[in-house]
Every structure is written in C-alpha cells, then in structure tokens.
Amino acid sequence: MSQGKFGFADTPEWEQAAQDDVLVAEVVFNLPLEKPYTYAVPEGLRDLLRPGQRVRAPLGRSNRLVTGYCVGVAPGERGQRSLKELESLLDRDPLVDDAMLSLTRWIGERYLCGWGQVLDSVIPAGVRNKSGTREVQYFQLSEQALALLAGQEAGGRLSSQQRALLQSLQQSGQPMTAADLCAAVGCGPASLSGLRRKGLVVPMKLRSELDAEAGPLGQTEADLQMNDQQQQALEAILKPIREARHETLLLHGVTGSGKTEVYIQAIREVVSYGRQAIVLVPEISLTPQTIRRFRSRFGSVAVLHSHMSDTERHRQWQNIAAGGVQVVVGARSAVFAPVPHPGLIVIDEEHEPSFKQDSTPRYHAREVARRRCEEARVPLVLGSATPTLESWLRAARRQDRLVSMPQRVADRPLPPVLIVDVRTDPRISRGSSIGRALHQSISRALQERGQTILFLNLRGYSPVVWCRSCGTGVKCPACDITLTWHRDRQAVVCHSCGWTSDPPLACPACQSAAVRYLGAGTQKLDEEVSGLFPQARVLRMDSDSMNKPGSHDEALGRFRRGEVDILLGTQMIAKGLDFPNVTLVGVVDADTMLRQPDMRAAERTFQLIAQVAGRTGRGERSGRVLVQTTCPDDPAVRFAAKHDYIGFAGHELAERRDTQAPPFSCAARVIFRGLDERRTREAAIAVAERLRAACRGELQSVRVLGAAPAPIVRLRNFWRFHLQICAATVEQVRAVWQAVERTLELPEDVEFAVDVDPINSR
Numbered sequence: 001m002s003q004g005k006f007g008f009a010d011t012p013e014w015e016q017a018a019q020d021d022v023l024v025a026e027v028v029f030n031l032p033l034e035k036p037y038t039y040a041v042p043e044g045l046r047d048l049l050r051p052g053q054r055v056r057a058p059l060g061r062s063n064r065l066v067t068g069y070c071v072g073v074a075p076g077e078r079g080q081r082s083l084k085e086l087e088s089l090l091d092r093d094p095l096v097d098d099a100m101l102s103l104t105r106w107i108g109e110r111y112l113c114g115w116g117q118v119l120d121s122v123i124p125a126g127v128r129n130k131s132g133t134r135e136v137q138y139f140q141l142s143e144q145a146l147a148l149l150a151g152q153e154a155g156g157r158l159s160s161q162q163r164a165l166l167q168s169l170q171q172s173g174q175p176m177t178a179a180d181l182c183a184a185v186g187c188g189p190a191s192l193s194g195l196r197r198k199g200l201v202v203p204m205k206l207r208s209e210l211d212a213e214a215g216p217l218g219q220t221e222a223d224l225q226m227n228d229q230q231q232q233a234l235e236a237i238l239k240p241i242r243e244a245r246h247e248t249l250l251l252h253g254v255t256g257s258g259k260t261e262v263y264i265q266a267i268r269e270v271v272s273y274g275r276q277a278i279v280l281v282p283e284i285s286l287t288p289q290t291i292r293r294f295r296s297r298f299g300s301v302a303v304l305h306s307h308m309s310d311t312e313r314h315r316q317w318q319n320i321a322a323g324g325v326q327v328v329v330g331a332r333s334a335v336f337a338p339v340p341h342p343g344l345i346v347i348d349e350e351h352e353p354s355f356k357q358d359s360t361p362r363y364h365a366r367e368v369a370r371r372r373c374e375e376a377r378v379p380l381v382l383g384s385a386t387p388t389l390e391s392w393l394r395a396a397r398r399q400d401r402l403v404s405m406p407q408r409v410a411d412r413p414l415p416p417v418l419i420v421d422v423r424t425d426p427r428i429s430r431g432s433s434i435g436r437a438l439h440q441s442i443s444r445a446l447q448e449r450g451q452t453i454l455f456l457n458l459r460g461y462s463p464v465v466w467c468r469s470c471g472t473g474v475k476c477p478a479c480d481i482t483l484t485w486h487r488d489r490q491a492v493v494c495h496s497c498g499w500t501s502d503p504p505l506a507c508p509a510c511q512s513a514a515v516r517y518l519g520a521g522t523q524k525l526d527e528e529v530s531g532l533f534p535q536a537r538v539l540r541m542d543s544d545s546m547n548k549p550g551s552h553d554e555a556l557g558r559f560r561r562g563e564v565d566i567l568l569g570t571q572m573i574a575k576g577l578d579f580p581n582v583t584l585v586g587v588v589d590a591d592t593m594l595r596q597p598d599m600r601a602a603e604r605t606f607q608l609i610a611q612v613a614g615r616t617g618r619g620e621r622s623g624r625v626l627v628q629t630t631c632p633d634d635p636a637v638r639f640a641a642k643h644d645y646i647g648f649a650g651h652e653l654a655e656r657r658d659t660q661a662p663p664f665s666c667a668a669r670v671i672f673r674g675l676d677e678r679r680t681r682e683a684a685i686a687v688a689e690r691l692r693a694a695c696r697g698e699l700q701s702v703r704v705l706g707a708a709p710a711p712i713v714r715l716r717n718f719w720r721f722h723l724q725i726c727a728a729t730v731e732q733v734r735a736v737w738q739a740v741e742r743t744l745e746l747p748e749d750v751e752f753a754v755d756v757d758p759i760n761s762r
Contacts (some may be wrong), residue, residue, distance in 0.1 A: 028072050036072070056450060070495060096122070129310060139176060165192060283354065342378055432587075453615050460486050470510040574612040668758070684722070
C-alpha cells in the first residue's frame with residue numbers, strides 16, 4: 001500500500017484496464033490524511049468499482065479493515081503488483097458523482113482537512129447506512145435451471161407449479177421475491193423451497209425501500225406582481241442564468257423589500273430549463289415558513305436539515321439525486337444536495353454565522369456554494385439586509401455584483417428606532433429588565449391591539465451565579481463558564497457542556513452562603529412581562545421552550561393568528577419573520593452582544609438590531625423600535641438606529657483595514673486541547689515556534705499570533721490553547737501550516753483542530 005496521486009478515470013480507461021495486469025483504486029479515509037492511498041482492485045470488483053463508492057480496505061501495519069471512499073480508478077503499473085487489495089465493496093452505486101468529488105477535494109484543500117473527512121461529513125449518515133431500507137431475499141435462476149429450460153439438461157422430477165415458477169423467473173428477466181413469485185404462479189412457499197433444495201433457484205439479498213408516505217405536492221400559485229426595484233433585481237439574476245455563466249450577486253435589500261419573491265421568480269426560470277435550485281436558510285425555525293412559500297409556488301420541494309430522521313433524509317436524498325425535485329430548501333448542509341443539474345444557489349440571510357460549520361470540516365457554506373456554482377457555471381445569489389463585511393468588500397471591489405433594493409414593498413417606511421439610555425432609568429436601577437420607555441410603549445401597543453416582539457439574547461432565568469463574598473462567579477466544574485440559573489428546572493446549568501446541578505448552597509471557592517443570581521434571561525423576562533401585563537397573552541421562544549419537533553412552527557402559527565400579544569425570545573425571533581400586525585419591537589439589552597470578546601462583536605450587534613427592527617412596520621400599520629442600552633454612543637448602535645448599513649460598513653471596514661484584520665487578510669485558528677494543562681500549553685507553544693520558523697522567504701509576511709489560552713480556557717474538562725496564522729491569502733496560510741503539519745508530532749493526549757476563516761473565537 002502506498003500514497004498515490006489522484007486522477008479521475010473515465011469509462012474507456014476502466015474498460016481498457018480490465019485487460020491490463022493491474023487496476024488500482026485511490027481511496028481516502030475519515031482521517032486527516034493529505035493524499036489518497038492506492039490499492040489493487042481484486043478481479044471480482046473490477047467491473048463494479050466506480051469513484052464515489054465506499055470500500056473496505058486494510059490500513060496501517062495492523063491491516064485493520066477500515067471503510068473508505070474510492071475517489072479514482074485507473075490502470076496500474078507493473079511495480080504496483082505488491083499493493084494491498086481492497087477487501088470489499090459496500091455500495092452498488094456511487095454515493096456522489098464526479099462533480100461532488102471535485103468539490104469535496106477542494107474543501108479538504110481549502111479548509112486544511114482530509115478529503116475523506118469531508119466526504120464523511122457531506123454524505124448524511126442516513127444515506128451511508130441506507131436508512132429506510134431493509135434486506136429482502138430475492139431468487140434468481142441457477143446455471144442448472146437455465147440449462148434445463150433451454151433443453152440442455154433433463155433435470156429431476158418437477159411439479160407443474162415448480163415448472164411454472166422457473167418459467168415465471170425466466171420471463172421476468174430479473175430476481176423476484178418469494179411473495180411475488182408465489183403470487184404470480186398461485187402456489188405456496190413449499191414449491192419454491194423444493195426448487196431451492198434442488199439447486200434450481202439461488203437466493204440473494206438486496207436492499208429494498210420501505211414504503212413511504214408521499215408528501216403532498218405543492219399547489220402552484222401565480223407569481224406576485226413585483227415593483228420596479230424587484231424587477232431590476234430579477235433581471236440582474238436572470239442575465240447570467242440565460243447566458244449559462246457563473247456570477248455571484250449580492251442582493252442587498254432592506255428588511256421587507258421583497259427579496260424572497262425575487263428568489264422565487266428567478267428559480268421559476270431555472271426550473272423551466274429543467275434544472276434545479278438550492279435555497280439555504282440559516283435557522284431551523286425559519287424553515288417551515290420558507291417551505292410553505294416555496295411549496296405554494298413549485299410542484300416538488302425537498303427539505304434537508306439536521307432535525308430530520310436518517311430515514312427521511314435518505315428518502316429526500318434519493319429523490320433529489322433522481323431528478324424528482326425542483327427546489328431544495330435547507331440549512332447549511334443542503335449546499336451538498338445531489339441535484340443532477342444545478343441551475344442556481346440562493347443563500348438567504350447570508351450574514352448568519354450558522355452557515356459556518358463548527359466541527360471538521362469547518363467549511364463556510366457561502367464559499368462552498370461559490371465554488372460549486374463556479375464549477376457548474378451557474379449564478380450564486382447572496383441575500384441580506386446586513387451582509388457580512390467579507391461579502392460587502394467583494395462587491396465593493398467588483399469581484400461580485402451588488403444589486404440594491406433600498407425600499408420596502410409598497411413604499412412602506414422603515415420603522416423609527418429610539419435608542420434608550422438606561423443608565424439612569426429608575427426601573428432598570430431597581431432590577432427590572434423593562435425600562436420606563438419600553439413599559440409605556442408596550443402598554444400603548446396593547447391598547448391599540450398591536451403585537452409586540454421583545455428580543456433578549458440570553459436564555460435561562462439568571463445568566464450569572466455570583467458569590468457576593470469573594471466576588472467570583474460560580475463556574476461549571478468541567479468548563480471555564482459561569483453557570484446559568486434555570487428557575488423552572490430548579491437547577492443551575494452549564495450552557496456549553498450541559499452539566500446540571502442543584503442550586504449551590506455555598507460558594508465552591510470560599511464556602512460562603514452569599515450566593516446570588518444576577519442578570520436576566522428570557523425566562524425571567526417572561527415572568528416579568530407576564531406580571532406587568534397580566535391581561536396580555538405572552539409566548540417565549542428559545543431553545544429551552546422550543547425543543548419539541550414542530551414547536552417552532554406551532555408557536556409562530558399562534559402568533560400569526562393573533563393568539564399571542566407579546567412574543568419574546570432569543571435570536572430565533574430576530575430575523576425572517578413577517579407579521580403585519582407587529583407595531584412594537586423592543587431590544588431589551590443590546591449590550592449583551594457588544595460585550596463579547598470578539599472582533600465581530602460590533603458587526604453582530606448591528607446585524608441583530610437591524611434584523612429585529614425589521615420585524616415591525618411590515619403591514620398597513622406603522623411600527624416603532626426601542627433599543628435599551630448602556631452604550632448609546634457606540635457606532636454599531638448609532639448606525640443601526642439610522643438603518644444605515646452602508647455607513648456602518650464603511651466605519652467598520654476602515655478599522656479592520658488599519659489592523660489588517662479579515663476581510664483584509666486571511667486567518668486560520670489552530671486550537672489545541674488536552675486533559676493536562678501543562679502539556680497542552682507546551683505543545684501549542686512548540687507548534688507556534690515552528691510555524692514562525694516556517695515564515696521565511698516568500699512567506700516572511702505571514703504572522704503567527706500566540707500561542708495563548710483560549711477565551712474559554714477549559715471546556716468539557718479539556719484545557720484549550722490556540723494560535724492564529726494571518727496572511728494576505730489562504731494559499732500562504734496553507735503553505736505555512738503544511739510545512740509544519742507534515743512532521744507534526746504532539747503528545748498522545750493532545751489534539752488539535754484547524755479553523756480556516758474562523759468566526760467563533762471562544
């Protein structure tokens with residue numbers, strides 16, 4: 001066995017290779033390996049093996065059998081006769097085609113991980129395990145039976161039913177189940193058993209689909225009448241579609257400008273060409289609403305998201321691959337949907353951090369979609385009212401095309417935003433979450449029969465458990481994180497590892513009984529609002545209250561029908577929701593986002609305020625927004641209050657340019673973790689020193705920052721240290737890392753992960 005050079009092979013080469021001495025396969029495994037391994041293909045697999053299938057192959061000195069992916073088949077050389085052989089083939093048909101193999105190879109190179117790791121992530125477990133199928137016994141004619149039916153052999157004594165069974169199998173031309181065979185002839189299983197004992201029929205096992213309920217087809221409705229700015233945006237998207245070329249278009253449209261209708265009508269044209277579209281949405285809570293809109297307009301819409309069962313995902317995957325779907329709607333992983341003829345990919349709310357995977361492979365769906373669209377020569381549409389600074393800079397540099405929609409549908413005005421400085425608010429001083437101005441505004445909205453949305457990005461009852469005696473937070477025993485008090489569960493909870501305990505009677509650090517619960521989460525806000533407005537119908541939406549299948553859709557349905565007066569919750573209510581009767585939006589504490597130790601804290605603060613503000617004034621009734629903050633002069637807050645994305649982007653990009661921070665540079669974060677603090681720290685420092693030594697010659701401009709403790713230095717009992725590689729291009733980052741990674745040796749109990757283009761610094 002050796003590591004070989006990958007190369008795609010087409011069918012003629014395989015046919016020729018069948019006559020050669022050696023046929024070899026390139027195989028990758030779910031391991032951080034840089035190159036594929038080369039294996040000899042045994043005689044029995046030559047006519048069956050294709051790239052994209054899974055195989056079992058011996059790996060390492062122990063020759064343990066490991067599942068891998070065949071990524072190439074080609075004629076071998078005489079010197080390769082000594083290669084290890086593949087042990088078996090696991091799939092009858094390839095799980096991915098050549099286009100997806102090319103894309104996944106690029107992901108491995110771009111995000112510094114193994115090709116096999118990418119393939120294992122791209123192909124859902126339900127597809128790999130063939131969920132929703134079962135092994136069924138089929139029967140086929142043996143060589144002896146074929147000779148008998150051809151008159152070349154007399155055979156033993158057969159009953160008329162047995163002869164009829166053989167003739168039925170011969171006429172079928174394919175294997176049949178026992179039930180189908182017996183039903184066709186009108187006999188019992190005993191006759192078939194007799195044929196089996198005589199060796200005239202041969203049993204075989206194949207996987208058969210379990211019966212599935214067909215989902216309702218969409219009832220196609222007519223397109224809506226679009227205004228001039230929508231029509232101009234549509235024409236910009238249709239141009240590259242009609243010219244069969246790739247272009248990335250940044251659709252910058254204010255909240256309520258009608259971006260979704262533009263998506264739908266562009267997809268309408270794509271579907272008319274016999275092609276398929278993929279629409280990515282950021283939150284599972286948005287998916288039911290989005291699905292309804294697309295299913296009302298298209299005949300076949302598939303859904304892919306992480307809350308689906310393996311069986312559901314497998315069925316959808318097969319239907320998509322067979323070309324039976326016009327539109328695929330889903331979260332991040334839907335970018336890999338196996339549409340046979342992609343015509344367009346749309347990423348709605350492209351600024352959302354959920355489009356970045358936080359485990360290996362740590363890809364960003366936006367960049368993967370861009371690459372897939374480039375290879376397929378189709379457009380990519382990025383839609384947002386508050387684009388990422390990366391996307392905005394690309395458009396400013398004319399690498400992508402900017403399409404602006406600055407007006408709301410029907411010329412409705414953007415809601416006025418009032419910044420409320422709560423530093424001197426007497427209600428806030430007394431421990432309330434609802435300040436005086438917000439209290440009055442809620443009362444007024446209720447009197448006018450309008451609905452209210454209250455946004456607070458902290459869940460639980462009190463987000464801080466604190467000792468007044470020693471002045472320290474009471475932390476999780478496994479993590480460097482302060483515990484959160486959940487009053488409804490009468491427990492303190494770690495929101496990182498899930499550790500739960502009874503409320504502490506004394507401080508673990510000083511044993512004082514002066515333990516206090518500080519701050520307010522959504523549970524406490526729910527209690528306060530219900531007490532202040534007992535006549536109002538209040539509904540809380542956060543990950544604690546929305547943990548059952550379908551709970552998001554049910555809750556939003558109640559709000560849509562007017563059965564709820566005040567909807568409060570975390571960021572799942574901050575975007576994408578369209579309720580015309582909402583006349584007030586309150587941001588209870590804008591500072592929770594600003595206080596994060598993150599380069600993107602200001603950007604995320606602006607995005608969340610702007611997005612939640614966009615939930616009001618979307619119907620005939622006007623709306624208003626109140627933002628409570630102790631930092632009223634912060635640029636992110638001030639620009640959000642004016643709905644001035646362009647002003648904010650200019651201000652923030654200027655600061656990023658001064659420090660050469662992304663998007664003016666490329667970064668890769670390397671995280672080390674281990675159970676021993678000293679060994680983990682020393683390993684991180686040693687790797688950082690080797691990386692600095694590799695920054696010479698053409699790479700001398702590359703900077704290595706750290707190693708240093710991670711912001712959360714201990715997580716799930718693991719000590720964590722990190723470093724960062726900063727360079728002008730991702731190619732330079734890759735060159736420096738690979739120069740060290742090839743010979744990297746860490747203590748057995750220290751692990752590392754590489755995050756290219758990180759958006760989470762914890």
